[in-house]
Amino acid sequence: MTRRVRLCVLAAGLLVTAALLTVACLRLPPFGASWHPYGDRAVATALQQRTANTVSSVNFDQRAFDTLGEESILFASVLGTLVLLRQTRDEHRVAPQPAAVPAALRRYGVVMLPLALLAGLYVIAHGQLSPGGGFQGGVVVATALHLLYVAVDYPALERLRPVDLYELADGAGEAAYVVLGGAGLLAGAAYLANTLPHGTFNTMASGGTVPLLNAAVGMEVTSGIVVLLAHFLAQALEITDEGSGS
Numbered sequence: 001m002t003r004r005v006r007l008c009v010l011a012a013g014l015l016v017t018a019a020l021l022t023v024a025c026l027r028l029p030p031f032g033a034s035w036h037p038y039g040d041r042a043v044a045t046a047l048q049q050r051t052a053n054t055v056s057s058v059n060f061d062q063r064a065f066d067t068l069g070e071e072s073i074l075f076a077s078v079l080g081t082l083v084l085l086r087q088t089r090d091e092h093r094v095a096p097q098p099a100a101v102p103a104a105l106r107r108y109g110v111v112m113l114p115l116a117l118l119a120g121l122y123v124i125a126h127g128q129l130s131p132g133g134g135f136q137g138g139v140v141v142a143t144a145l146h147l148l149y150v151a152v153d154y155p156a157l158e159r160l161r162p163v164d165l166y167e168l169a170d171g172a173g174e175a176a177y178v179v180l181g182g183a184g185l186l187a188g189a190a191y192l193a194n195t196l197p198h199g200t201f202n203t204m205a206s207g208g209t210v211p212l213l214n215a216a217v218g219m220e221v222t223s224g225i226v227v228l229l230a231h232f233l234a235q236a237l238e239i240t241d242e243g244s245g246s
Contacts, residue, residue, distance in 0.1 A: 050198035051207040052129045059133065060213040064192040068177055071217055075174045078224045082167075085231045087239055096237045098153040109151020116144030124218035128207040134214045138221025146229060154237060163230045166223040173220025180212055 029035045046057035059067045087093070120140030127133030149157040184193030192209075199206040 047201075049194055049208060049210070050201045051210050052202045053127065053131065053133075055131070056128045056133050056207070056210055056214060060128075060210045060217075061194045061208070064181070064194075064209075064213060067213070067217070068181065068192070071174060071177055071220055074224050075170065075220060078170055078227050081228055081231055085235050091239050093234075093238045094240055096154050098155060101151060101153065105151050109147045113144060113147045113151075116147065117141060120144055120222075124215065125204070125211075127214040127218075128210045129202060129204070134217030134219075135221055138218045139225060141218075141222045142225035142229070145226060149233070154233070157233075161226060161230060163227060166226045166230070169219055170223035170227055173216050173218075173223060176216035176219070177213055180209060180216060183209065 029037075042058050042062060043054050045062055046052075046054040049057060049061055051057035051061060120137045120142075123132035123137030123140060124134055125137075127137065145161055146157060148160055181192040184191050184195050187193070187195035189195050192213075194208040194210065196208040196212075198208045204211070
């Protein structure tokens with residue numbers, strides 16, 4: 001394909017996109033208006049399904065199928081990373097040397113690690129009640145584990161982070177979301193429909209399938225990010241070429 005043809009294709013795509021955006025903007029409510037049809041419907045549906053956090057209701061109930069796609073993107077990214085960063089024939093592993101860490105930083109890491117883990121788990125568990133959820137809490141939990149790498153050393157992180165188990169948990173989190181969606185089909189509704197009892201509003205057991213899907217996402221995001229960082233760190237600190245001598 002020549003440069004001229006590529007530019008023509010790009011121009012055509014930009015024109016179509018601009019036309020669609022223009023049509024969409026013409027149908028927007030006036031600036032500063034109090035009419036918000038999507039927001040009003042989302043809030044009403046969240047209250048009807050006993051989900052206090054409207055964002056979680058949208059993510060794991062009203063548009064739960066979209067969230068399945070987003071979770072699957074992360075799962076595919078982890079899988080792609082495992083393939084790309086696998087150890088090849090001309091590479092071998094070398095145990096990294098422990099780093100000298102200041103005592104103050106070590107104490108800080110020891111104190112903050114359980115607090116950060118608790119905060120991340122709290123965000124996951126209360127995703128249907130307050131801002132946060134599986135995506136946000138999963139990132140917090142995964143990065144909290146790596147305080148050991150910053151404040152102690154890499155071998156300490158490896159002892160607390162069995163990568164094989166996290167790889168299994170990553171797949172289990174993805175599978176749990178897919179399987180939970182089948183509850184709607186068994187109840188005679190749509191896939192991922194919120195058919196479980198909705199419980200009492202603003203309690204841990206409220207929201208029907210929302211907290212379960214939220215927990216599945218939290219497991220998948222936590223495990224996926226841990227696996228990603230594990231392979232990037234291994235590539236940077238452990239794996240060397242056969243002829244490098246280090």
